[in-house]
Amino acid sequence: MINSELLGKRILYITPKFFGYENEIKQALINEFGASVDFYDDRPSNDIWTKVFIRLQLKSLVKRKIDSYYEAIFHYIQEKVYDYILIVSPETLSQKELKIIKSLQPQAKFILYMWDSFKNKNSLHLINMFDRVLSFDDRDVEKYNLYFCPLFYSENYKNVLSKGVMTYDLCSIATAHSDRYKIITQIKNQLEESSFKIFSFLYLPSKLMYWVRKIFLKRYQYGNISDFSFYPMTQAEVVSIMSKSKTILDINHPAQHGLTMRTFEAFGMHKKLITTNVNIKKYDFYNEANILIIDRKKIIIDSKFMNTPYVFLSKELYEKYSLNRWLKYVFDCR
Incomplete structure (x- = not known):
């Protein structure tokens, strides 16, 4: 029998797809904690050019694709009421999209987890928009006053x-x-x-x-x-x-x-x-x-x-x- 504070909670989960780890997290939340989870890839597409433009901070070259992708997410989640918004190491998500999600889900607790260093991800400007921010990097934790949380192994x-x-x-x-x-x-x-x-x-x-x-x-x-x-x-x-x-x-x-x-x-x-x-x-x-x-x-x-x-x-x-x-x-x- 599942005995968890997350039992019956609704979670919106957004992260770049990364060798299937995103699915392991989703399935553990559902099967082990009894939560309801909606997952979305942080990136609008995983083709090579989209990934290159996003990682090189050339998002303007795929702006139309990004805007269209997130508009579809906004349309879907506006009818939902989430208890938690979990964002993991975002590459595409900007302050603009995050503000819209917060306006659509004002009751939710927003959590950011970084499994990459801020040196490698342009996400530092987002941390003040979250209720709880954790990182696997102890240097970032000390520098930005975050919660230290190393990575994990799955079943x-x-x-x-x-x-x-x-x-x-x-x-x-x-x-x-x-x-x-x-x-x-x-x-x-x-x-x-x-x-x-x-x-x-x-x-x-x-x-x-x-x-x-x-x-x-x-x-x-x-x-x-x-x-x-x-x-x-x-x-x-x-x-x-x-x-x-x-x-x-x-x-x-x-x-x-x-x-x-x-x-x-x-x-x-x-x-x-x-x-x-x-x-x-x-x-x-x-x-x-x-x-x-x-x-x-x-x-x-x-x-x-x-x-x-x-x-x-x-x-x-x-x-x-x-x-x-x-x-x-x-x-x-x-």
Whole structure:
């Protein structure tokens, strides 16, 4: 039986689609908390040009599309009465659209959660329009007086037990941004020289993006086009590969201080982690037997770390970073 402060509550949920995580949050709110949820993508379309224009702050080039999209949302929600408006890491939503939503839903509690740093998202000007603002980035939390709320792992990554011998010593499944390609290539070459088995998957949304980055972002190394996939792995495929791997690789964005989703997925699956994010030392689940921090500018992988077993932690720690616990904190449920 569902026992939750969110039981029967109506929630309007807006966020950019992001590898299916938005649907996991929606389904948990419905199935685990008994809420009624209406979900809308923050972006009017996920075609490559719309995403590029929005991320490069060239929204004027798709203004008509954005306006038409949000007008349709306004038309739908004007007949609804929501208890909560949850916005997660918006890219398209502006003060103009948010003011209209607030005028249509004056009784609702407005919540903003950022799973990206404000350096990477142009959303800082929105925070005063929300009743509760949370971030995964402790620097942003301290600077802007927000609530600190790390990311989570979903049920799909919880206690996934692998049977038999591991297929891979290390797996890396990532979107190719910043210096990730360079770092992954160095790690792969270093470990393969020591006969470790590596699974590497680098995703880019389109071949156009590959060529733009290769030509114009010369400070980053982008190898051959065959080194990248232009179709993302399904979550089931990601879980399958991770379950067959001893260790998971995480390379955070250089401008990002908070811990990535991959970090918590590895934690939920009881996997060892190699990461470039030194900030992980501040977290209560940090254990040097399970987590190896590397310098992205001088990569050295300790083979001893690769060969030692995972050390299990307390049940309470694993529960603390679950999706359900994350939702309770986001909605300030007791």
